[in-house]
Amino acid sequence: MDYAKLLRLLSNSIDTSGKSGRHIVRFLQPDHYNECLSQLLKYRRIYPALRSIRSSSLLQALFCSLRYPDSTFFEELGLLVESDSTISVHSSASSSKERATDIPWGVKRIGAPEVWSVSTGYRIRIGVIDTGADYSHPDLRYSLGRGIHLLNRASLPHDDNGHGTHIAGTIAAAGGAQGMIGVAPRSLIYPVKAFDHNGSAFVSDIILGIDWCVRSRMNIINMSFGMKSTSQALKNVVRKANEAGIVIVASSGNDKKQRTADYPAKYAQTISVGATNRDGKIASFSNSGPYIDIYAPGEKITSSWLGGGHREMSGTSMATSHVSGAIALLLAARPNLTPGEIKRRLRRTARPLSTSQARARSRPGEVSAVRLLRGKIERRGQG
Structure with missing residues (x-):
């Protein structure tokens, strides 16, 4: 050449x-x-x-x-x-300020507190490619690694939007009685700030974020964002991260579509997540259908917010953070599982959706931390 x-x-x-x-x-x-x-x-x-x-x-x-x-x-x-191309965070369908709650309903819904005696996600490293995180938030004081600011390499990836802080809280908050507790409170979040204050990024920033996660040996990448069109470059880098042994969890989108999902969730190498409500039904805003691997609580989810506060948000973004947390619990107990084995286990152990929505046995259900770690829990009980 x-x-x-x-x-x-x-x-x-x-x-x-x-x-x-x-x-x-x-x-x-x-x-x-x-x-x-x-x-x-x-x-x-x-x-x-x-x-x-x-x-x-x-x-x-x-x-x-x-x-x-x-x-x-x-x-x-x-x-x-x-x-x-440009890509956006899966912004909330609703948003309101909320007071802190010790254990949010979604964390309880997936049964995370029931497995904390077996696993709290200890030392599992999760790259959250998003808008950054609030490093001064009391809930996240012990939950954040340094991460990277792709828009300004000299700075910490401080959140100027709120979306990334909300995601980090659901996964790993450890605020105790004065704040909230996330799904995997002893896992470590490494914020990868690829999105600006408007929740917008370029595909190249996402690629650089995934590149950093692979080099920094993340166990999980949380990707609560999406776009309608595919990118061959993004598809290739997702495949390479998957081959490197990283579990990639992606939100399917909030378009109420029944037979599609946004990219990168639509790629086979990701775990594609849809949202459910308090009744265990698919949320009205969530995409659904054959491209969804698992569902999780995503409607009216309270989590950490900028300035040390909390906010209620809805979206498949919120559902994705519950799944990333559940996988962290699993990986801390079973560190040798591959991304493919984890996806199959998630689907196999999922809680069935309501009868009207679960027309076929092959349809994915809602994530259950209890079912996911059942073998470990049973052995702990026998001991």
Whole structure:
């Protein structure tokens, strides 16, 4: 490959203002990517525009804004160019301020308190790719690792939206009597801030977040966001994270659709989550159908919020955090389970939905921490 020619073309095509849209340039040959990255460091001195390029070793890709992406030229060099799409958190269907509750109804619903004598998720590492987290929140004082701020690498991933803090609270809050307790209170959340204050991100930021989670050896990635169209780059990096042994939990979306789910939940390598209400029925806003692997409480969920407070929110985002917490409980007790084994176990041990909604035995049910860890609980009881 003529790296000098490629880097010269990139330099001439890069729009540092970002107004031309962002692009993902993927290499089909790993050695080509590695050599290009090496050359890029040298050519940055000659072509300052190249300094704006970001890279993902997991995907073997470059991210930049191109004025005129010449797909033919790139293809001749064994490269693929894809538009860098925007993606949004699965925002709540309702939202209201709430006072703290010791154990929220969703945590009780899935039976988490009943398994805490066996597992609290101790030391399970969960990358939450979201809007960040409130590091000063009393509920999360012992629950947060450093994480990463992908929009400003010099800063901690502080939450300026609230969504990520809410997700972190449901998974791992340990506020005790003065706050709330999440599903896996001794697991560790590593906030990966890829989303801005509006809850919006680029696919490239998600890819960089997944790349960081793999390098940082997360056990679980929580992805409470989605988009309607697929991205080959995102699909590839999700597959690679799955192959690295990371369990990926993704929200299916709040569109009331019965035969689809948003991406990345629709990818086979994720655990796709729908939402239920207090009655154990599929929530009115939740997507449902064959692309859903498991359901979990997602309606009127109280959790941690910015400024040390709490807020009630609804959405498949909230359901996803319950499932990530339940998997953390399982992994702390059974650390050698693979992502595929965990997905099958989740489906097999799920609590059936109401009769009217469970028309077929193959339809997924609602997550149950008690059923998920049944063998461990029974052995503890016998001891």
